[in-house]
Amino acid sequence: MNRPLVSTVLVVATAALLGGCASSQATYVDPASTRTLSNVGEINVQDWNMASESMINSLIAKHINSGSVKGSGPDGRAVLAISRIVNNTSIQIDTDMLVKKIRVALLGTGKVVVDITAGLGGPEDPLAAEAKREQQLLGTQKVSGRPDYTLSGKIIENRTRQGNQRESTYVFQMALATRDGLAVWEDEKTITKQGKRAPVSW
């Protein structure tokens, strides 16, 4: 058999195999861009980004920019606590993917502070909650007892199928309530995604 030909074939085959191994290398993607992966059956990074951006813009434009936000926090800032965010979808999600972005943005407005000692499932920061309780008991410093506002919400899912076309809709609903229990801001963001069902592979 032709020896150089066999060598060439072996070299090409080895290079092809090694090339296949190198394809598992990861690539960094900007999570704020549209280059992240998305699929129909899940709430992806892009969906959380779009939902939170919509809620942040709405909260600032409709409530905070009206100039009516005043509270009992430092420098007259409003004190916000996070209430229940209900997950009414079929998938397990961490609602902080939405809420944390909103909290960070609200803190950045300079008009709102977030109380991390108040929470339905216990305080987010137990040490801060203890320190606050001590200060309230000793009366050494004026400590606000109740938050001025609470933020609550719900995430709803709707799925439908037509032929091999699948569609998922995720509805993000949020409300901001005062101490009196009156909702002063509410909004809803709907995100719908369509895709084809992957063919069965054998």
Add this chain to the structure above:
Amino acid sequence: MNFNPVRALATATLMALLGAGCHTVNTTETAQPVFQRNLVSEKRVITDASLARKVQILGVNVSDGPGGFLKVQAEVQNTTGRYQRFAYKWEWFDKDGNLIEGPAAVSIIRQVEGKESLFINGVAPNPAARDFRLKLYENAR
């Protein structure tokens, strides 16, 4: 003129193929709007001529609320007869030109039908933001 069924069928098929995917929008509005838009003069830097041919910015208006947050509204039009998908992103700057970063600085996907115009709104993340930049991206998924 003689009726040629083959030619008629071919013409009908061609018309159907050309018409498919073209969903344009007709719009009606008042001749003398009651509002007065505070349109700002803008500088456009176009690096993607392909996108600029499809989706164009008609105008940008700015307003300031009592809370001091800048609110910007841009009117975007699809100049083609076909449905287009694009993404946009707002960037905000303080009076010294420094970029203000925040969780709302993300790309947002929008779709626009043929010949349709729509508004995209942006609100400054804090009252320190005094200037803005709007970026448009093509081939949004």
